[in-house]
Amino acid sequence: MEILIKRAKKYDKDAFVTLMQEHEKSMYKVAKAILKNDADVADAMQEAMMTCWEKIKTLKKPEYFKTWLIRILIRKCNDIYRQKKRFLPEMSCSEQLAVEEGFEAVEWKSLLEFLEEKYRTVIILYYVEGFKVREIADILEVSESTVKARMVTAREKIGEIITFEGSVC
Numbered sequence: 001m002e003i004l005i006k007r008a009k010k011y012d013k014d015a016f017v018t019l020m021q022e023h024e025k026s027m028y029k030v031a032k033a034i035l036k037n038d039a040d041v042a043d044a045m046q047e048a049m050m051t052c053w054e055k056i057k058t059l060k061k062p063e064y065f066k067t068w069l070i071r072i073l074i075r076k077c078n079d080i081y082r083q084k085k086r087f088l089p090e091m092s093c094s095e096q097l098a099v100e101e102g103f104e105a106v107e108w109k110s111l112l113e114f115l116e117e118k119y120r121t122v123i124i125l126y127y128v129e130g131f132k133v134r135e136i137a138d139i140l141e142v143s144e145s146t147v148k149a150r151m152v153t154a155r156e157k158i159g160e161i162i163t164f165e166g167s168v169c
Helices: 002-009 013-035 038-058 062-087 103-113 117-128 133-140 144-168
Strands: none
Touching: 002 013, 002 038, 002 062, 013 038, 013 062, 013 117, 038 062, 062 117, 062 133, 103 117, 103 144, 117 133, 117 144, 133 144
16 A cells, blocks of 8 residues: 555556545545535545545655545535535435445434434444544544544434334334
8 A cells, every 4th residue: 555655646647546446435435424415425536536636745644545535535525515505405305326235234324314414424434434533533623532522422313313213113
């Protein structure tokens, strides 16, 4: 990985493409958690990749490449989210993909949809992408205590949802 990053810093297109392909799934999951719409996710990913290509020389430590990349992606997602929110009223029905998924994946996605974006993002970064609290704090540019507080709140909200759904059935 470090060799690819060094080559990419010298503007080696093949190395950069390989890096992006290795991180594509992680980028998609994070962007999807924020934006939900596949077209917006694709736009955010493309803009993040372009920014990474343009700014790759500013990366100081190759071992933090993924953190750096995800931070850029989240900024792009937030830009798109704010722009959409400004121009489009909130739709009452969400788009659903006609893709067959395992029951657990569908249940997990439906739980996450009830969370506000700031809580959903920390949950995705921690549980799905495997980032540590310190890394999430760096990515989101907040303190570690803020990340921990958001995780506690997110867990509580998920617990409330599960309890509520359990009492209805």
